[in-house]
Amino acid sequence: MAGLLRIHVSSTRNPVALRSGTKQTYKRASVRVTCAAYTPKKRYSIAVLPGDGVGNEVIPIAVDALRLAGSLEGLELSFEELPIGGVALDLVGVPLPDETLRKAKQSDAVLLGAVGWPKWDDGPKHLKPITGLLQLRAGLEVFSNLRPIRVFPQLIGSTCLRKETVQGVDLMIIRELTGGIYNAHPRGFTTNEKGEEVGFSTESYSSSEVDNIARVAFEIAKQRRGRLCSVDKAAILEGSMLWRKRVTKMASEYPEVEVSHLLIDTAAMDLIRHPTQFDIILTGVMFGDILSDLAAVIPGSVGLLPSASLGDSGPGIFEPVHGSAPRHYGKDTANPLAAVLSAVMLLRYGLKEEKAAKRIEDAVFDVLDRGFRTRDIHTTGTKLVGCKRMGQEILSSLNARVLASNGSLVQLQN
Ligand code: IPM
Numbered sequence: 001m002a003g004l005l006r007i008h009v010s011s012t013r014n015p016v017a018l019r020s021g022t023k024q025t026y027k028r029a030s031v032r033v034t035c036a037a038y039t040p041k042k043r044y045s046i047a048v049l050p051g052d053g054v055g056n057e058v059i060p061i062a063v064d065a066l067r068l069a070g071s072l073e074g075l076e077l078s079f080e081e082l083p084i085g086g087v088a089l090d091l092v093g094v095p096l097p098d099e100t101l102r103k104a105k106q107s108d109a110v111l112l113g114a115v116g117w118p119k120w121d122d123g124p125k126h127l128k129p130i131t132g133l134l135q136l137r138a139g140l141e142v143f144s145n146l147r148p149i150r151v152f153p154q155l156i157g158s159t160c161l162r163k164e165t166v167q168g169v170d171l172m173i174i175r176e177l178t179g180g181i182y183n184a185h186p187r188g189f190t191t192n193e194k195g196e197e198v199g200f201s202t203e204s205y206s207s208s209e210v211d212n213i214a215r216v217a218f219e220i221a222k223q224r225r226g227r228l229c230s231v232d233k234a235a236i237l238e239g240s241m242l243w244r245k246r247v248t249k250m251a252s253e254y255p256e257v258e259v260s261h262l263l264i265d266t267a268a269m270d271l272i273r274h275p276t277q278f279d280i281i282l283t284g285v286m287f288g289d290i291l292s293d294l295a296a297v298i299p300g301s302v303g304l305l306p307s308a309s310l311g312d313s314g315p316g317i318f319e320p321v322h323g324s325a326p327r328h329y330g331k332d333t334a335n336p337l338a339a340v341l342s343a344v345m346l347l348r349y350g351l352k353e354e355k356a357a358k359r360i361e362d363a364v365f366d367v368l369d370r371g372f373r374t375r376d377i378h379t380t381g382t383k384l385v386g387c388k389r390m391g392q393e394i395l396s397s398l399n400a401r402v403l404a405s406n407g408s409l410v411q412l413q414n
């Protein structure tokens with residue numbers, strides 16, 4: 001977890017620590033500094049689950065951004081770090097300790113890094129890091145997974161596709177998360193009549209499962225450009241046939257939303273060939289998993305993709321789409337923007353604190369405008385930096401807007 005965020009007031013040169021729970025007035029030695037922007041009104045507790053690998057590099061940056069943006073909007077955010085994934089297996093022998101789930105449930109939002117580590121790859125399923133994530137999703141009943149894919153104008157050069165193909169892409173994959181083939185029963189291993197081993201999972205969706213996720217997608221489509229494309233394999237799969245029937249039925253409740261249906265194979269092709277046609281892509285857990293990694297090709301890096309997993313009530317999970325990236329871990333090469341943009345989603349969708357969300361989003365744009373790029377999005381003419389430096393630049397951008405009551409600019413100490 002990130003340590004104290006140290007700021008100092010340039011007129012006094014006295015360092016003060018800014019952390020949640022700190023009172024409005026800071027006292028250090030004989031100097032009293034009042035930060036005008038720091039007037040805590042609302043309190044939120046955030047469960048922080050960095051998990052494995054680069055999760056530990058990008059999440060502290062997201063926490064710092066949340067803390068600073070929150071303080072600027074008078075929010076008092078408290079953070080508690082909890083283990084999940086391989087880290088939890090190392091610590092207590094299970095991928096999702098009871099305490100992590102309990103505290104996550106009590107929190108206002110969960111900020112998650114990544115789960116998965118090679119050491120644990122070959123273990124039985126109940127001892128795999130990703131099982132912890134699936135258990136957390138089930139425990140918090142977060143059935144809708146929102147994965148926005150946007151091509152920022154500053155990053156148009158980072159895509160390997162044609163610029164004119166990806167220019168202006170702003171779509172959101174809305175993926176069902178707690179049903180379908182990942183979760184449905186029966187599943188398991190058995191032996192067939194030839195004595196062979198057989199592994200099987202069930203691709204099934206019930207009408208309420210489809211209705212719940214479709215409702216979320218229609219509501220979000222209404223607030224966006226009003227185009228919803230439902231993706232399935234209704235030509236073959238019964239779960240998909242029901243999916244299409246329920247989505248079609250719900251469409252009559254939303255005359256303002258233009259609905260289309262695509263089979264997953266065609267959708268995959270269209271997503272790359274003509275991505276600007278999409279606004280909302282509504283799909284199931286498995287197709288959504290594949291399409292969202294495929295969609296990462298559009299902006300050019302999975303290191304840019306945030307996500308939110310939401311239920312009807314209770315805390316959501318906010319996490320970068322990239323995984324633990326063992327190859328990048330410890331090299332300071334990870335892109336923290338997906339985690340920072342997940343913090344934006346946490347504020348926007350989880351806490352409904354749009355102003356604080358906007359502050360972080362603007363800071364991301366500012367850093368990109370100033371030309372900073374991690375390795376995955378680096379192009380000639382831009383400044384190649386590591387994960388930490390990118391984080392510092394985001395904080396500097398946020399911090400540039402902090403004014404102490406005496407009018408002096410409060411600057412970040414790097
Ligand atoms: C994702 C991941 C997860 C998923 C794994 C880690 C369980 O790939 O969030 O996309 O498939 O949902």
Ligand code: MN
Pocket residue numbers: 289290293
């Ligand atoms: Mn995935």
